[in-house]
């Protein structure tokens with residue numbers, strides 16, 4: 001019985017021309033995003049950029065040559081190799097072609113070189129792309145120490161008022177808890193996957209928002225509500241079927257699109273590096289969450305899912321309450337685009353609030369990089385953990401509200 | 410036992426009292442709810458279908474409050490709303506099968522009832538057509554079929570013939586009278602002929618109240634004024650129409666023949682006529698039915 005109702009609720013959604021167009025649009029946009037995510041280049045011995053599977057294989061081989069524990073000895077070698085390349089005639093040349101050739105040699109160590117730039121930076125928030133070039137091999141022993149040192153300096157100085165003592169201690173502890181030396185490997189698959197994950201998730205959310213916005217209000221726009229509500233199940237099971245339809249649409253389409261995206265990217269670029277700490281990527285060098293790439297992948301995937309569920313259910317609630325599909329469609333749009341306007345206010349207090357907005361779930365990749373901490377019951381918790389739990393609970397709480405709002409006379 | 414009892418029922422919308430103190434008891438049979446637009450028919454029916462809550466009073470089915478009965482009451486109900494909406498992309502068959510599912514019909518029963526009703530309303534051939542592709546009359550037939558899916562004890566039809574052409578309307582009337590056996594059918598209309606022959610009881614509704622109720626004959630017998638036919642020259646017609654309620658004007662050789670409603674003889678040569686429901690309608694509502702297509706049936 002309920003299965004039949006669910007089937008027809010899904011039909012109501014997917015038979016609409018608009019829904020079909022939306023699905024087609026999602027496919028196209030996903031294709032484009034996948035294209036960009038898969039687009040990795042390799043500079044060959046002649047200084048020419050190459051793309052495609054062959055380039056991936058070459059890049060992979062070049063970086064694999066430097067894989068292994070990133071200990072002092074390895075750092076020394078990387079510093080030396082970088083200096084060696086730096087001092088070749090090609091690198092010193094002003095000719096673009098020659099410089100490209102030099103860059104080509106650098107590709108194997110490029111990821112580690114980026115980490116050097118981070119580790120030996122002037123300050124916690126400084127970044128100098130050429131910092132690695134002025135290092136000497138003797139500096140190698142400071143590679144991991146610098147990370148915590150820069151954090152400490154920042155916390156004592158610039159960021160002094162931003163954190164409580166407990167929060168500062170928490171950050172330092174997290175930094176110290178990172179196991180070093182860590183392993184280093186080729187991991188372009190994960191890096192590219194993470195890079196475009198917010199795009200894919202937000203696109204999916206916008207399409208989902210469009211699909212679910214009408215589930216409740218369309219009974220009214222189609223003038224079907226009289227028959228619906230005067231039927232036996234009109235104020236109970238049929239309403240539950242609508243909620244279930246919303247849930248399955250979000251779940252089905254979200255995972256289809258996220259898994260399709262990850263599958264394509266990883267298939268093309270490889271799953272190497274799944275077990276590396278996220279800090280092995282220079283963009284996450286400062287991350288205080290001690291997780292691996294695979295764990296980050298799960299966080300991004302689950303965060304996106306919880307976020308899409310919450311936003312979709314909120315949109316459905318608005319749809320049920322206002323009986324207007326247009327208003328309901330606006331919900332995801334506002335929730336996704338509004339925060340990026342207010343995010344320009346650079347105040348720690350504002351950041352704490354912005355950090356709790358549901359759009360953060362759709363971009364866990366960014367959220368993992370924010371130093372947003374919340375003290376709950378004497379414990380310090382990072383933003384990502386807070387929003388995952390918060391919105392998981394809120395979504396669950398929305399369900400009975402949605403049910404009551406729609407069935408009420 | 411079958412007893413739908415309305416007591417002191419009221420419904421107010423902001424400043425409008427759409428239904429005022431309606432009390433009426435119905436059991437098996439066809440009840441015709443007759444009234445002009447805005448009389449409160451739809452509001453009354455929506456309350457009977459538990460779609461809106463009354464401001465005051467009660468509706469009980471066999472002694473139990475229908476709002477408290479909840480699903481148990483809706484199980485007995487078939488409803489064709491005045492504005493019958495549909496899922497535009499559903500086929501007729503899907504529409505009926507879905508509606509059957511929210512009406513709690515088991516799959517086997519749902520298929521049987523759907524097939525049977527499609528046949529009964531003459532829509533078998535259109536079963537796979539999309540709802541949005543149907544003509545107005547066809548949609549209405551699906552509407553009736555939908556209302557009948559659960560084999561309801563209470564069938565509420567809100568202006569089921571509105572907007573149909575005269576031929577369709579007659580077919581519809583026959584269909585309704587076929588379907589009305591052994592159930593309580595409440596049918597609203599602002600067209601007398603819709604219910605003149607099929608309603609066992611007629612309720613005249615005006616300004617939210619039931620002004621009079623009973624069988625057609627009872628209502629006619631109880632009409633406080635008489636109906637007269639008066640022959641007059643054309644020039645006199647206007648003054649009659651000003652002075653009396655005139656239910657019909659017919660051209661005859663040498664002038665016109667008027668049907669005048671009046672408690673006394675409007676003219677020396679006036680002839681007493683047998684009153685009809687149309688006369689009654691005019692008497693109570695002071696205006697003619699506004700759907701002129703159907704006056705002469």
Ligand SMILES: Nc1ncnc2c1ncn2[C@@H]1O[C@H](COP(=O)(O)OP(=O)(O)O)[C@@H](O)[C@H]1O
Pocket residue numbers: 422423425426427444445446447448449450451452453
């Ligand atoms: N939802 C509503 N809000 C405000 N007024 C309403 C509403 N529904 C009906 N009315 C008013 O109640 C009166 C009775 O309307 P209705 O029940 O539709 O009459 P009928 O069906 O006899 O034409 C009308 O004056 C109408 O404008």
Ligand SMILES: [Mg+2]
Pocket residue numbers: 447450451452491567568
């Ligand atoms: Mg009406």
